[in-house]
Every structure is written in structure tokens, then in C-alpha cells.
Amino acid sequence: MKSSSLRTLALLTALLVGAGFALVFFYAPNDADQGFIQKIFYLHVPLAIVALAGFVVGGIHAIRHLRSGDPVHDARSYVSIHASVIFGVAVLVTGAIWAKASWGKWWVWDEPTLVSFLIVFLLYCTYYPLRYAIEDRERQARYASVFAITAGAFVPLNFMAVRAAQSLVHPRTFGTVDGGLPGDMWLTFLVCFAGITLLWVTLVSFELTAKRTRGQLSRLRRALDDDDRLPDTGVAGRIAPSGVSGR
Numbered sequence: 213m214k215s216s217s218l219r220t221l222a223l224l225t226a227l228l229v230g231a232g233f234a235l236v237f238f239y240a241p242n243d244a245d246q247g248f249i250q251k252i253f254y255l256h257v258p259l260a261i262v263a264l265a266g267f268v269v270g271g272i273h274a275i276r277h278l279r280s281g282d283p284v285h286d287a288r289s290y291v292s293i294h295a296s297v298i299f300g301v302a303v304l305v306t307g308a309i310w311a312k313a314s315w316g317k318w319w320v321w322d323e324p325t326l327v328s329f330l331i332v333f334l335l336y337c338t339y340y341p342l343r344y345a346i347e348d349r350e351r352q353a354r355y356a357s358v359f360a361i362t363a364g365a366f367v368p369l370n371f372m373a374v375r376a377a378q379s380l381v382h383p384r385t386f387g388t389v390d391g392g393l394p395g396d397m398w399l400t401f402l403v404c405f406a407g408i409t410l411l412w413v414t415l416v417s418f419e420l421t422a423k424r425t426r427g428q429l430s431r432l433r434r435a436l437d438d439d440d441r442l443p444d445t446g447v448a449g450r451i452a453p454s455g456v457s458g459r
Contacts, residue, residue, distance in 0.1 A: 221417060225410045232404035240400040249313040254401055256306040258408035259299050260329065264367050266296030266412055267336060271364020274357035286353040289360050291419045293339055295412055300333040328370050335363055 236254045243250035270292035277285035307326065308318045320326060342359055346352040393401065 218414075218417060218421060221410075221414050225407065225414045228403065228410055229407035232400070232407040235400040235403055240397050241394075246314055249310065252306055252310045254404040255408075256303065256310055257401070258405040259306065260303045261405065262408050262412045263296045263299035263303055264332070264371065266292050266299065266416075267332070267367050268364050270296065270360045271367075274360035274364070277353065277357045278361075283353065286357060287420060287423055288416075289357060290343075291416050291423070293336060293360060294419065295415045297333070297336055297339075298415075299412065300329075300336070303329065304333065332363075332367060332370060335366070339363070 232254065236251050240251065240254070242248050270289045273285045273289035273292060276282070277289060307329075311320065311326075312318050339356065339359055343352055343356040346355055
């Protein structure tokens with residue numbers, strides 16, 4: 213992605229996230245039961261949805277990598293999982309804060325929604341040691357793709373199993389057609405969700421661009437090193453400044 217496109221994407225993300233939080237604090241009403249602390253819902257739930265969706269995106273790119281062998285898809289799979297793991301940390305932190313304020317406990321182990329997300333998060337945390345335990349780059353990419361596909365398929369299955377279970381304390385988000393939210397809360401949630409989604413896309417785009425740039429610099433350094441090792445034959449090396457020719 214071009215630098216101008218990245219700047220535009222980052223600006224749109226900042227505006228949308230800022231608009232979402234402005235709606236949270238100045239437009240959406242306090243919850244009748246939980247009061248002000250319920251406003252963390254507008255951050256916690258979008259983070260959780262985007263993190264899980266990002267894991268699935270990583271699995272889709274892993275499938276494309278195994279089918280084509282193109283390392284670009286491996287990089288996209290890795291970065292998608294990386295960004296989603298970061299979002300997963302934010303989900304667990306905001307969830308713990310919300311739980312402490314609402315239930316008086318930081319964590320409830322007999323709640324399937326909480327435990328299932330923790331299992332998914334820890335599963336993806338093993339992606340990194342598995343990947344970097346393999347030195348060969350091609351085998352590393354193949355094994356990582358197989359892991360991403362397997363774990364990515366587990367995400368929707370896990371979600372459906374939890375939705376079918378009887379929740380003990382964790383509320384069912386969007387348990388009805390309208391999500392159980394009045395219009396002003398629903399609008400606020402949608403704006404926040406769009407902002408968090410765009411934030412994930414922006415982070416992924418920035419990391420992919422950074423990896424691509426580092427790869428180009430590495431290839432340039434290797435080419436320069438090879439150029440310096442060429443014998444002095446009176447012919448210019450393979451890389452020379454623009455407008456300079458050998459003599």
C-alpha cells in the first residue's frame with residue numbers, strides 16, 4: 213500500500229474511532245442496571261468480534277498460501293493473527309474490568325463465554341513458538357499455515373457451541389433481532405464497531421508495509437554487498453547511483 217493511502221486510512225481510522233468514543237461519552241445513555249461502567253461494552257464487544265474475525269481471516273490466507281505457495285499470503289496470515297492476538301489482550305483486559313465492576317470478580321471460571329475466548333486466545337499464542345521453532349523458511353510457512361487453518365476452523369465452531377450453552381452470568385450479546393439495544397445505543401455500537409474494524413485493517417496494513425519495506429532493504433543490502441565483492445575490471449558494478457556510469 214502506498215504511503216499516501218496509508219495516511220488516508222490512518223486518518224479515517226482516527227476520525228471514526230474518535231467519533232465512536234464521542235458518541236459513547238456524550239450521546240449514548242447510561243445503562244439502567246449497570247450505569248456508566250456499561251459503556252465499556254462499546255469497546256469490549258467490537259474488540260472481541262474483530263479479534264475472532266481476524267483469526268478466521270488468517271486461516272483464509274493460510275489456505276491461499278498452501279494452494280499457491282505465494283509467501284505474500286503467508287505474511288498476510290501471520291500479520292492477521294498478530295493483530296488479532298493484540299486485540300485479544302485488549303478483550304481480556306476490558307472484560308476483566310467490566311466483570312470486576314459488574315460482578316465483583318475479575319474472572320468467573322464456570323462461565324463458558326469467558327473460558328472459551330481464553331482458550332482460543334491461548335491457542336493462538338502457541339502460533340509463535342510453533343512457527344519460530346522451525347528454521348527452514350518454507351517448512352515454517354507450511355506448518356504455520358496448517359496451524360492457522362485448523363485453529364481458524366475452531367473459532368466458529370467454538371462460537372456456536374458457546375451460543376448453544378446456557379450462560380450463567382455473561383450476557384448474550386445480540387440475543388434478539390435488535391440486539392436488545394435502543395436506537396441510540398445501537399447507533400453508538402455500530403460506529404464503534406466500524407472504528408475498531410478499521411483500526412484492525414490499519415494495523416495490518418502498516419505491518420505488512422513495514423515487512424515489505426524491510427524485505428526490500430535486505431535485498432538491497434545483499435545486492436550492494438555482492439557489488440562490493442566484484443573484481444575491479446573497469447566495469448561499473450550492478451548497482452550505481454542514478455546517472456552515474458562506469459569508466
